Amino acid sequence: MPQPSEPSDFRPTPKDKPMPLEQARARIVDTMTPIREHERVPLRTALHRVLAEKVVSDIDVPGADNSSMDGYGYAAADMAEDGGALEIVGESMAGHPYTGSLGTGQCIRIMTGAVVPAGVDTVVMQENTHAEGDRLVVAQRPKPGSNIRAAGEDIAAGATVLAAGSYLRPSDIAVLASVGVSEVCVVRRPRVAFFSTGDELRPIDGPIEPGEIYDSNRHGLAALLSELGMEGIDLGVVGDSPEALRAAFEKAAAYDAVVTSGGVSVGAADFVLDVLGEQGSVDFWRVAIKPGKPLAFGMLGNARFFGLPGNPVSTAVTFIQLVRPALVRMAGGHPAAPVRLDLPTLADLRKSPGRENFLRARLVTTDSGRLAVDPIDHQGSGVMRSMSTADCFIVLPAAQNDVPAGEIVTVEPFAQTIWGHPVD
Incomplete structure (x- = not known):
């Protein structure tokens, strides 16, 4: 089991200046060490794995004119x-x-x-x-x-079919099969522990009392990790006490990464940062985005630690913008830069300068046949349905003020490439 990091005397204060998103993302990704452990797997089970070694063809494809x-x-x-x-x-x-x-x-x-x-x-x-x-x-x-x-028109004998670091998609599996590859060497899947914090959280298969809520964040994190191809380790719900967090952190430190939701602000029952400072280290804890400002990044033993805010939309936004590219890098892949479009908004957008905003929205085709973006009515960070009904973010820069309908805005679709292509 990895040993805990040196104790830290870090204690956050509300005066700590939030870090700009691009700086935070680069800082996180740059500190991620790709997993070095490899394994050979049959090609049929290699979908969504990352190649640890390049694959070179022994044959021409096609083999003859x-x-x-x-x-x-x-x-x-x-x-x-x-x-x-x-x-x-x-x-x-x-x-x-x-x-x-x-x-x-x-x-x-x-x-x-x-x-x-x-x-x-x-x-x-x-x-x-x-x-x-x-x-x-x-x-x-x-x-x-x-x-x-012509023979070798598709792939010539001796050519690299896929470089190390390639994320295997269905088309990649077909290409590898076309050169007679029956098994591949891939990077071990990252093992990511995750849990929710909060005395108010209850299992989704039972009743709730006034003041209690169902534990939706943990199920959302499990789905996000599964979609990314990670091995998720569910550590359940941890209560709002330093003792409970210390026990959970000691268990979580054995994994490659730890993702938590809740308890990273400075409220009376928010102990995640204090306990992380005792048992590990905190790099930074606030990012200049909305929703999702109170995000903590640090180390817990040999595990990278991501403390996400507890509001469900904030949890999802910070995972997508900051945790996901970091885990791609840890998995031996290359995070793709976000694909963004410039489109007109169909409604007025309210915005105060200070933080980069991620508004939930839908891509629509107007009567004139042009693509536009329509923001979801309710943008509260506790309204998870806004993520469920949306298919993109409207991204407003930190310095942006209000935006009138018809103006061009930056749009980041949910469905896009996450794993970039490596250079051989």
Whole structure:
């Protein structure tokens, strides 16, 4: 088990200046050490894993020149003009190549994917021909060399198919299968412990009393970690007491990362930062975003610690903007820069300068056929339904004031690339 970090005398105060989001994100990602432990897994189970080693092809793909369509193969020199005729001497099918070679004035029938035999340098589409017994009339000649896929056109033998650090998507699995790879070396999945804090939290499968709420954040974190391909370790709900937090932190320190929700502000029952300062270290604890300002980042033993705010939207926003890219880096991947669009807003936006705002919104197509963004009515940080009904953020810079309807704003869709492409 990793040993606890040196005790810290850190104690946050409300006067501590929040860190700008871009600075906080860069600072977090730069401190993440990619996991070095590797394992070999069958290709069929490698989806959403990160390659630990590059994959080099032993073969050409395709392995031989082949036809890109159904038609007839011949030597272009034998067809001087449209309407010429050739003798059909055989056929080449996918998996059943023509084994002979063509003489002057001859052609073969050839199917898509079939090997192009010696003497053929052009394939004419079947639709541009008509056959009369063993005689083929070419009504419309293609350009010489047309409709033939060269050996190694897709992947050449000795070429890197995927670089180390690649996040394996379904298309990547297919590419690896095309070069005969049956298993791959991947990075061990990060083990991420998570728990919620709060005496008011109750299990979702039982009743609640006045003043109590269902523990939704923990289920949201579990889903976010699962979607990211992490191994989540659910440590349950921890009460609002230093003793309970110390016990939870001691258990959580054995993992690669720890994500908590709640208890990171400066309220009377917020002890996360104090206990983290005792058992680990705090790098920073406030970020200039809304929602989500009270976010703590530090170390707990050898585990990276992320203390997220307790309001459900704040938990989701801070995970997406700060925790997710950090875990991608820890997993051996490369966090992709957020994809953002410039679109008009369909409603007025209220904004005071000071913090970067993430407003929940929906992408819509206007009557004129143009893309625009429509903000969700209720933007409270406790209204998780605003995240459920939205499909994007409207991102307003820290210095921004109110924005009238029709103005162009920055939009960050929820559905976008999270794992960037490594450079081999």
